[in-house]
Amino acid sequence: MATIGQLTSHIANKQVRNEKYAQLKHKQKKDQKKERIKRQREAAAAESQGLAPPPRKVQKTLENTRAWDETRIQPDDAENAADIAEDEFASYFNRQETPKVLLTTCYKPSKLMFELLAELLDVLPVAYYYKRQGYSVKKVAEYASNRGFTNLIVLNENRKEVNGLLLVHLPHGPTAQFRLSNLKLARDIKGHARATHHKPEVIMNNFDTVIGQRVGRLLASLFSQDSAFKGRQVATFHNQRDFIFFRHHRYLFEEKKGKLAAKEPVGARLQEIGPRFTLRLRSLQAGVFDKAGEVEWKKKASLKATRREFAL
Structure with a gap:
């Protein structure tokens, strides 16, 4: 998914680009707030009914989004065990x-x-x-x-x-x-x-x-x-x-x-x-x-x- 910076980088005029960036950033924050309130309500409803809360969204980090590396060792790598x-x-x-x-x-x-x-x-x-x-x-x-x-x-x-x-x-x-x-x-x-x-x-x-x-x-x-x-x-x-x-x-x-x-x-x-x-x-x-x-x-x-x- 493209970032806000990538969506606005093609605009040559700096003032227009900054205005468009601010609009998209404001919309992103509003959407994030709505999603957060929705999750809180679902968790509260599940708790009141004695049910397990819905799974939390996994936060993206540099570790869990690291680029694929062919040198990473797998647990069942027999060749590595021999080495x-x-x-x-x-x-x-x-x-x-x-x-x-x-x-x-x-x-x-x-x-x-x-x-x-x-x-x-x-x-x-x-x-x-x-x-x-x-x-x-x-x-x-x-x-x-x-x-x-x-x-x-x-x-x-x-x-x-x-x-x-x-x-x-x-x-x-x-x-x-x-x-x-x-x-x-x-x-x-x-x-x-x-x-x-x-x-x-x-x-x-x-x-x-x-x-x-x-x-x-x-x-x-x-x-x-x-x-x-x-x-x-x-x-x-x-x-x-x-x-x-x-x-x-x-x-x-x-x-x-x-x-x-x-x-x-x-x-x-x-x-x-x-x-x-x-x-x-x-x-x-x-x-x-x-x-x-x-x-x-x-x-x-x-x-x-x-x-x-x-x-x-």
Whole structure:
């Protein structure tokens, strides 16, 4: 269905076009109001008769109207199941390999970077911080691989603002480069909880395409599969419109006290621990980091791209 802008874009005269646009917009609002009142009356009538209300209209969003993507994974895709059974992360998901992460920074880290490092070490009990000491990423990756590390994380900053994250799976890759934004440390989160050294549970949401699945498995390989449920800590990577939102929570169970305690169910809620940040994939490279290496995927500006096309 054509939009009001599309219906009026052919009018050359700007004043006439604006008047026509205003008329159509006014008519659209009146029709929407009539439809809303009709739905409210039908719902009230059904409630008075003890019937189920009519189904609500599904609101259109960028997610449920996304463009068709042939790389989206179907649940019964046998070929994809065979591929992931032999990929670089198979030994981790088969519990044949225990994650061990080397965490480092750019050459001259700021105070903010060290505060973030301290909180990431709480999120990743299997991580160890090493000072960069002027070595190139390729040298650091070689050093980490020789000492049994399974992943390398390099944090970058510009003008004392953390703005990038490089993640390398060792010893054979892949390498993912992310833009990091919207960083909030625990001290900036009101009512935050304190982290413990328990291994957190991991939740991965909406990594639906082939590239998304590889990125999701790469991020999941940072965490131990033997989660310490006693700690009740959860690390979540939620992908929405190719933005990956990271959150670190503890879930709490609250029992009602008093005379009504037996009748009231046990309540559950989340308390954020921190840090929180957003990742945006810039590139995915086959193998260990190399400026001349094979690129599996790279974000490119395209005139044909629409807001409803997503890579992950």
